[in-house]
Amino acid sequence: MFSIYILTYNDEIDIAACIESAMLSDDIIVVDSLSSDRTVEIAKSYPVRVIPHAFESHGRQRTWMLQEVPTKHEWVYILESDERMTPELFTECLSAMKSSEYVGYYVAERVIFLGSWIRRSTQYPRYQMRLFHKEKVWFSDYGHTEREECLGPTSFLKETYPHYTCSKGLSRWLEKHNRYSTDEANETVKQLESGTINWRNLFLGKSEVERRRALKDLSLRLPFRPLIRFIYMYIILGGWMDGRSGIAWCTLQAFYEYLIVLKTWEIRNLPVPQLTPSNVPPVEMNETPVSSQVVTSEEQ
Structure with a gap:
C-alpha cells in the first residue's frame, strides 16, 4: 500500500x-x-x-x-x-x-x-x-x-x-495563469541570462521528460513565441483534431505565452525604483528605522 x-x-x-x-x-x-x-x-x-x-x-x-x-x-x-x-x-x-x-x-x-x-x-x-x-x-x-x-x-x-484543468471555471483559470506567468517570466529572465540549451537531450533525450524540458529552454529564445506555440500545438501536434475544445485550448495557451513574453520584457526593461533623498521618509530620533525592521508576507 x-x-x-x-x-x-x-x-x-x-x-x-x-x-x-x-x-x-x-x-x-x-x-x-x-x-x-x-x-x-x-x-x-x-x-x-x-x-x-x-x-x-x-x-x-x-x-x-x-x-x-x-x-x-x-x-x-x-x-x-x-x-x-x-x-x-x-x-x-x-x-x-x-x-x-x-x-x-x-x-x-x-x-x-x-x-x-x-x-x-x-x-x-x-x-x-x-x-x-x-x-x-x-x-x-x-x-x-x-x-x-x-x-x-x-x-x-x-x-x-x-x-x-478548468473545473473551477474560466475566470479562475485566467486568474491562476496570470500569477503563473509572473513566475514563468522571472524564470525566463534567469534562463536567458545564465541558462543553456541541452541540445543532446533535445534530440536524443532518453525520455519524454528530458526532451520536453530541453524544448522549453529552446522555446524561451525563439521570436514570436505565442504564434509559434499556437502553430506548434494546433497544426503540428494536431490540436485541430481535438475540435472546439482544441482550438480554445491552443488559443488560451498562446495567450498565456504572450503574458510571459510581456512580463519578461517588463522585468528586463522597466527601471527599478531607487530611493533618493527626496523620496526617503524622514526618521525621527525616537523611531526605529524601517531598514531595521523585518517585514514578511506570504501569498498563495
Whole structure:
C-alpha cells in the first residue's frame, strides 16, 4: 500500500471527488494552503488527515510536506485537487512499488477541458512525477511549478490520470495563469541570462521528460513565441483534431505565452525604483528605522 497526499487551495468544487477517487488508499493526507472557502470543511467530512500550511511555492510546499508530514507508508502518491486517482492506476502503482529497481515513477496526465480529453495539443503523453519512495525524492522550484530531484533511477507507468484543468471555471483559470506567468517570466529572465540549451537531450533525450524540458529552454529564445506555440500545438501536434475544445485550448495557451513574453520584457526593461533623498521618509530620533525592521508576507 502507499499513502496519498492531496494538495489544495480554495478547491471546494473539486475536493470531494478527488478524495473519493483516492479512498482506495488507507492513508490520505490533505495538505491545504490556508483555503478561505469550504475546502477544509468538506475534506474533514471524510476519514482523512487535514494539515494546514501556508503556501510558499510549489517546490517548497511539496518538500515541506514530504519532510514534515508523516505517512503510514514509505511510498507516496501526489494528487492535485483537480486530478483523480483511477482503480487501474492504483493497481499499477501497487505492482510497480514492489520493485526495488526504481525510486519513483512518472505518470501521464489526460487533460480534460470543456468536457473533452485534449489528447493531441497537450503533448500527450506528458509525464509528471507522482509515485515515489518518500525518502528518495524531493522538489525544487522552476518557474510557476516544480522539478523533482531523485536519488536513484526512475521509470514510467502505463496508466494515466484525468486532470480537470478548468473545473473551477474560466475566470479562475485566467486568474491562476496570470500569477503563473509572473513566475514563468522571472524564470525566463534567469534562463536567458545564465541558462543553456541541452541540445543532446533535445534530440536524443532518453525520455519524454528530458526532451520536453530541453524544448522549453529552446522555446524561451525563439521570436514570436505565442504564434509559434499556437502553430506548434494546433497544426503540428494536431490540436485541430481535438475540435472546439482544441482550438480554445491552443488559443488560451498562446495567450498565456504572450503574458510571459510581456512580463519578461517588463522585468528586463522597466527601471527599478531607487530611493533618493527626496523620496526617503524622514526618521525621527525616537523611531526605529524601517531598514531595521523585518517585514514578511506570504501569498498563495
